[in-house]
Amino acid sequence: MKYYLLGQDLWSIVRGAETTPPTDEENLKKWKVRCGKALYVLSISVEDEFLQRIKDLTTPKEAWDTLETLFTKKNDAKLQLLENELMSLRQGDMAVSQYFTKVKSICNEIAKLDPQNAISETRMRRIIIFGLNPKYNGIITAIRGWATKPTLIELESILANQEALDNQMSKVSINEEDKALFSKKGGRKEVQAAANSDSESKGPQRRQGWQKGQHKKGPEQRGGTQSRFRDYEEQKRHRRKDGLCYNCGKKGHYARDCWARKEEGNAVTLKQDENEEE
Template identity: 35%
Template sequence: MSDLQVVGGIKKLNHQNYNTWETCMTSYMQGQDLWEVVNGSEVMQPEAEDANGTLRKWKIKAGKAMFALKTTIEEDVLEHIQGAKTPKEAWGTLAMLFSKKNDTRLQLLAKRAVVDNATGFVAAVQGWPNQPSLVEFENLLTSQEAMAKQMGGVSLKGEEEALYANKSRGNSKQHTTNGSKRNHDKEKGHQGEKSFHLGEASKNHGNNKKI
């Protein structure tokens, strides 16, 4: 019996799909005329049988509802409702179980948003007219985190490129300065040599004149 073999095509309840399962099971129970014993006006077992066979009819409907519930949930979830006496009790137990799980999960998501500096995004989502489901919200938060990381990478890359450009300009400026200084020193050297030669020539000319 595969994990996907279900009543009315409904995938078995696990720890991830309660909202979907609950919606499908509600429709299934209503279609099978079982909803009244699950969460309607016939949730309480009649105290005694009457001429119309009310107790017998209720037990039949309750048995069908319990069978539908127990065969559309995974074994590790089934243990939570094994002691339930009525469909109402089983249904309520599952609702409470997964409501607590969702509350805990929502708290973890809220903490995750604070850590990832996504509180502004969360506030924006809370202002939407149609609120996303918990799964949809988690997917949105994950997408937001991925986008933030991507933008952070682009920003970092831009800063690195700017730093490299500034460093290159600094090296170029230093090279130009050093080159100018070398040219200046070279020119100064030429001027010194020229002055030296002129001095020697003037001295020789004076000596020749004395002779």
């Protein structure tokens, strides 16, 4: 605001040698015109709550002094809030660059409100170090042993490089843990799949053996019985097809009328009779 008034040649009637009105009529008229311009600039530059305090004033000096008093009181409260925020600020989840930017921003606002007590770079560095996360304690201890202390830019660069290295190492460790977990799960799945495959392949064979009642028989017994049964069935089919007797294998009669069976039956009867006579 001050520089704008200086550029418009109005600062002299606000806080300079022309704050009091001239005595002659011609200069007084010009002075009032300039006062009107200065009051207009001041009124459009403040909020409504401050405008109500200066709207009835007649000179730019009175308006400026009133605004200065009001802003000083308000600035004191704001300044105290900024200082409290700065002293309680910690890095927490913020990245190094974000943390440095936050501290610098608060310090710049304090300097605007109180230019005579602006925060120096040395104090700003101490505030930043105090609020850093504990994982950077080793670097800070090493820096304190240096003959020449690093500037804020150098300190930010050192901490940012360490932060990038830590992030890279954490990603590598996470990838290794994922690989180990995946290999364990994969090994278990392969073993389980092999066991399931083995049981499935042996299951039907076992069930088939139990169903046929051959689980207690040896290979020779199972094979001999089956082969004889197949040969007998095959002979029956051939005889039925050719019209042969199932008993003697000749044509012209059935097995129930076969003479060979009757003769065999008579021979058996005779033998039984001889046994009874003895």
